[in-house]
Amino acid sequence: MGLINLLENEYDLYGVRWKQEPHIIMTDFGEKRVRYWKDEELLKWHVRWRDESSKGSFAVPDRMIRTRDGEDAVFDGRHWITLHDFAETPFGCEEVERWGQFIGQLLTAAVQGQYEKELPVKQHSFHFNDCMELAKQFADGTFQIVNKSLAEAKKRMIFAEALKKKVPKAAVPVFEKEIGIDNGKRIFHFLFYQGGDSQPVQSYLPIRNFLFEWLEHNSPLSLKMILTEIDRIFPLSGEQGLLLLAEITTPWELNDCLQGLDNTSLEKLVEGMNRYEAIWEANRTFLKTITEWFDENRKKVAL
Amino acid sequence: MTTEKETLNYGPVLFHYDLFPEKIERHGKVKKVITKRGTFALKEAEMSEDERNWFTHVIQRLSEIGFHQVVPLYPTKFGDYTVQLGPKTYYLMPWFASDERNERAKDEVLLDHLGKVHALTLKEQDFSNEVVEHSYQYLMNRWENRQFEMERFTEEAEQKTYMSPFELTYLSHFHQIMRMTEEAKRRLRDWYDTCQREKRYRSVLCHGKVSRNHLIFNPSGEGHLLNFEKAVLDTPVRDLAVYFRRAAHQRDWSIEEGKALLDLYEKHVPLLNEERGLLISYLSYPEPVFNAVDLYCSKRTQYSQIELVHRLESRIRAMKKIRDFCDAIMIAPPPSMDENAPKNIHIHDEEDHI
Structure with a gap:
C-alpha cells in the first residue's frame, strides 16, 4: 500500500495527491504537511510541546492531526508518519501581541513540561578560551574592534555567570533548536506556527535568537513590546527571567564574528571586519534594549 | 447572514x-x-x-x-x-432542527432521560459525617442569611410612609413566604437527622442545568440531552428541584402533571423518604421570590415598577403551585415498579460508576 493510500485510510481523507513530494499533499481538507520520524521518543516530544503550547492561545502550532483512531502518528514499517496543517502566508511581525502570546505559551509549556526528563537534550555552553584562541591573530592592536569586543565579551560572560549563579536550581527549559519568525504563518487572523523536527536543546538560546531576529526586523520599541507581551503570559520577573537575561548577556556572537574573519587577503579581511563590527553593534543594541526592558520592568515592580 | x-x-x-x-x-x-x-x-x-x-x-x-x-x-x-x-x-x-411536534412530549422525555442517567450513575455513598455536616451547615447558613436579608428589606419597607407597588405586593405575601422558608429549613433539618440516623446518602450524576431547552430531538424523533457543562455528582434531588421549580413557572403547569412526571422519574429511581423530604425542602425555599426582591433592590431603575411587580407576582403564583405540589407528593404512595424499568438500578460496581 502506497503512502497516499495509507494516509487516506488512516486519516479518512479523499482525493489525496502530492503537491510537493514527499512533504506536502493536497487533500479534501486542504494542504497538509507530511513529516517522517525515525526516533519515536523524539516524535513524542514534538507531539507534546505542540499540544501543550497550543493551550488557550490564539496562536496555534502545527499539531499532529490525529488519525481516525485518535493516534498522533502512523507507522509505515520504516518511519513514523505525522500529518500537519500547512500554510504559506507569512504572519509578519505587525501583531506583536500574538507573537508574545505564543512565545509566552511556549515558555510556560517548556518550563511546566519538564521535557528534559523525557529524552536526551543538547546543552550549549559558551567557551571564551576558544574565542581567545581564534582571536589571537587579530588581537595585535591593529583591529580595535576585536580588542574592544574581547574586553566587552569577557565582562558580559562574567555577568552572565553571576546571573546563573543566582538561580542555581532553576530548571532550564527545553525548546526546538530554532524558533523563527519565518515559521509564523497566517490562517484566518491567527498565528499558525510551523514547528520543525529537530532534536531539542535545553537552553534559552532559541529564545535569544528569536528575540534578536525580532530586533533585526523591528525597532527596539517593538522588542520591548514583545517582551511585555511575553511577560503577561510567562512572568520574566523571577528565576526564568534571570536565565533568559543570562543567555542574552552571554557573548554568543563573538564566536560568529571571529569565525567570519578571513586574513587571506586584505580585501577579505576588511570585509570581515566590517561585518564583525556590524554584528557586534547589532548585538550591543539588542543587549541594551533587553537590559533596559528588564530595568524598566523592575522599576515598575518596585514602584 | x-x-x-x-x-x-x-x-x-x-x-x-x-x-x-x-x-x-x-x-x-x-x-x-x-x-x-x-x-x-x-x-x-x-x-x-x-x-x-x-x-x-x-x-x-x-x-x-x-x-x-x-x-x-x-x-x-x-x-x-x-x-x-x-x-x-x-x-x-x-x-438538530427543533421539531415542534415533539414539544408536548418534551417534559416526559426529559424526566425519563434524567431518571435513566440517575439510575445508571446511582451510588450509595460511604457515610461521611463531615460531608453531610458541611452540606447541611452550608445550605442552612445560606438560607438563614438570605432570610435575614429579606426580613431587613421588609422592615425598611414597613417604615416608609408610601410604599412602592412592589413593596406592597411583597409585604402582603410576606408571612406566607416566611412560612415556606421555615418549612424548607425544617425539612432540611429532618433530612440531616435521618442521614445521621440511617448513616446513608445517595449520589448520582446530576445534569446541573435541567431545562426543556437542554433536550432536543434528532431527525428520527429521539430526544437527546445536551449542555452537561454544570454536571456534578450530587443527590438526585438537585436536578429534580431545578426542574420542578422551573416547570411551576409555566402558566399551564398543573400539580397532576408534576406528579405524573415525578412518577415517571421514580420508575427509574424511587426516592428514599429522606430524599423526598429534601426535595420538598429545596422546592419550598422561596429563592425565586428572594431573587425578584434582589432584582428590585439592585436594578429598579432598569425595569418599570409594573414589570417588577409582574415578575414578583408570577413567582409568588409559582410558589403557591410548588407548595401544593409538595403537599401532593408528600402524601403520594410510592409508585409501583414498572416491569419495563431497569431491574438493577443501583450500580455499586466501581467499574460501572462515574
Whole structure:
C-alpha cells in the first residue's frame, strides 16, 4: 500500500495527491504537511510541546492531526508518519501581541513540561578560551574592534555567570533548536506556527535568537513590546527571567564574528571586519534594549 | 447572514475542525454553522481547565455506561473535545432542527432521560459525617442569611410612609413566604437527622442545568440531552428541584402533571423518604421570590415598577403551585415498579460508576 493510500485510510481523507513530494499533499481538507520520524521518543516530544503550547492561545502550532483512531502518528514499517496543517502566508511581525502570546505559551509549556526528563537534550555552553584562541591573530592592536569586543565579551560572560549563579536550581527549559519568525504563518487572523523536527536543546538560546531576529526586523520599541507581551503570559520577573537575561548577556556572537574573519587577503579581511563590527553593534543594541526592558520592568515592580 | 468578521471570529475555532463556514446563525450561546460538510452547532462557554476535563469525561462516561441519548461532541482534528481560545471554551455538536411536534412530549422525555442517567450513575455513598455536616451547615447558613436579608428589606419597607407597588405586593405575601422558608429549613433539618440516623446518602450524576431547552430531538424523533457543562455528582434531588421549580413557572403547569412526571422519574429511581423530604425542602425555599426582591433592590431603575411587580407576582403564583405540589407528593404512595424499568438500578460496581 502506497503512502497516499495509507494516509487516506488512516486519516479518512479523499482525493489525496502530492503537491510537493514527499512533504506536502493536497487533500479534501486542504494542504497538509507530511513529516517522517525515525526516533519515536523524539516524535513524542514534538507531539507534546505542540499540544501543550497550543493551550488557550490564539496562536496555534502545527499539531499532529490525529488519525481516525485518535493516534498522533502512523507507522509505515520504516518511519513514523505525522500529518500537519500547512500554510504559506507569512504572519509578519505587525501583531506583536500574538507573537508574545505564543512565545509566552511556549515558555510556560517548556518550563511546566519538564521535557528534559523525557529524552536526551543538547546543552550549549559558551567557551571564551576558544574565542581567545581564534582571536589571537587579530588581537595585535591593529583591529580595535576585536580588542574592544574581547574586553566587552569577557565582562558580559562574567555577568552572565553571576546571573546563573543566582538561580542555581532553576530548571532550564527545553525548546526546538530554532524558533523563527519565518515559521509564523497566517490562517484566518491567527498565528499558525510551523514547528520543525529537530532534536531539542535545553537552553534559552532559541529564545535569544528569536528575540534578536525580532530586533533585526523591528525597532527596539517593538522588542520591548514583545517582551511585555511575553511577560503577561510567562512572568520574566523571577528565576526564568534571570536565565533568559543570562543567555542574552552571554557573548554568543563573538564566536560568529571571529569565525567570519578571513586574513587571506586584505580585501577579505576588511570585509570581515566590517561585518564583525556590524554584528557586534547589532548585538550591543539588542543587549541594551533587553537590559533596559528588564530595568524598566523592575522599576515598575518596585514602584 | 454571516459577515466576514464572524467568519474571522469563529475561524480560529472552526480551523480545529477543518470547517469553513458558509453561514453562521446566532441562536443564543449556540451558533448554527452551515458548511459544505454539513450543519453544526457550536457552543460557546466559559469553563476552567478542570471543568473542561470533567465535562468531556462526563460525556464519554455516559456513553460508556450505556446512556446514548446525549448530543455527541465532535472531536477536533487534534483529538480534543473542546477548543480553548482565551477565556472562552467552544465545542461542536451536530445541529438538530427543533421539531415542534415533539414539544408536548418534551417534559416526559426529559424526566425519563434524567431518571435513566440517575439510575445508571446511582451510588450509595460511604457515610461521611463531615460531608453531610458541611452540606447541611452550608445550605442552612445560606438560607438563614438570605432570610435575614429579606426580613431587613421588609422592615425598611414597613417604615416608609408610601410604599412602592412592589413593596406592597411583597409585604402582603410576606408571612406566607416566611412560612415556606421555615418549612424548607425544617425539612432540611429532618433530612440531616435521618442521614445521621440511617448513616446513608445517595449520589448520582446530576445534569446541573435541567431545562426543556437542554433536550432536543434528532431527525428520527429521539430526544437527546445536551449542555452537561454544570454536571456534578450530587443527590438526585438537585436536578429534580431545578426542574420542578422551573416547570411551576409555566402558566399551564398543573400539580397532576408534576406528579405524573415525578412518577415517571421514580420508575427509574424511587426516592428514599429522606430524599423526598429534601426535595420538598429545596422546592419550598422561596429563592425565586428572594431573587425578584434582589432584582428590585439592585436594578429598579432598569425595569418599570409594573414589570417588577409582574415578575414578583408570577413567582409568588409559582410558589403557591410548588407548595401544593409538595403537599401532593408528600402524601403520594410510592409508585409501583414498572416491569419495563431497569431491574438493577443501583450500580455499586466501581467499574460501572462515574
